[in-house]
Amino acid sequence: MDNTKNAGINKELKFDDAVIAKIVGITCNEVEGVYSLEGGMMANMTDLFRKDEDPTKGVDVDLSDDQNVSVSLDATVRYGENAPEIFNKVTMAIVKNVRQMTGLNVTEVKMTVKDMLTKDEIARNEAKNKDADKEKDLQPA
Numbered sequence: 001m002d003n004t005k006n007a008g009i010n011k012e013l014k015f016d017d018a019v020i021a022k023i024v025g026i027t028c029n030e031v032e033g034v035y036s037l038e039g040g041m042m043a044n045m046t047d048l049f050r051k052d053e054d055p056t057k058g059v060d061v062d063l064s065d066d067q068n069v070s071v072s073l074d075a076t077v078r079y080g081e082n083a084p085e086i087f088n089k090v091t092m093a094i095v096k097n098v099r100q101m102t103g104l105n106v107t108e109v110k111m112t113v114k115d116m117l118t119k120d121e122i123a124r125n126e127a128k129n130k131d132a133d134k135e136k137d138l139q140p141a
Helices: 017-029 083-102 119-138
Strands: 034-037 059-063 068-078 105-117
Touching: 017 034, 017 059, 017 068, 017 083, 068 083, 083 105, 105 119
Parallel strands: 068 105
Antiparallel strands: 034 068, 059 068
């Protein structure tokens, strides 16, 4: 990122795409109204609704010239929420956090809303996940 010579030291700071994707994923999950980010078509349905899973799931970043970042998201939002408002909050939070933590500029954010879940759907999915976790804990290692 910075190849300037300073006091005889050649400095270069770079970020792997996965680091940027992690910042973006965690940031999105902190925005009210975003239920989850989704992986691709082959994502495991049992962990689709868990926020504590891989934070990079559903996030695609392109670091064009080690300075500018474009972000694409696949998200599930809560039914009844204002999607454009959520998108604006997500965009502002991503731009702020990526800039603050890396010094990089976010030049593009695209979000595809893949689903809107009602309170009942969310409750059913979380109950299913709790049951799956209990089964996993009961199985011998």
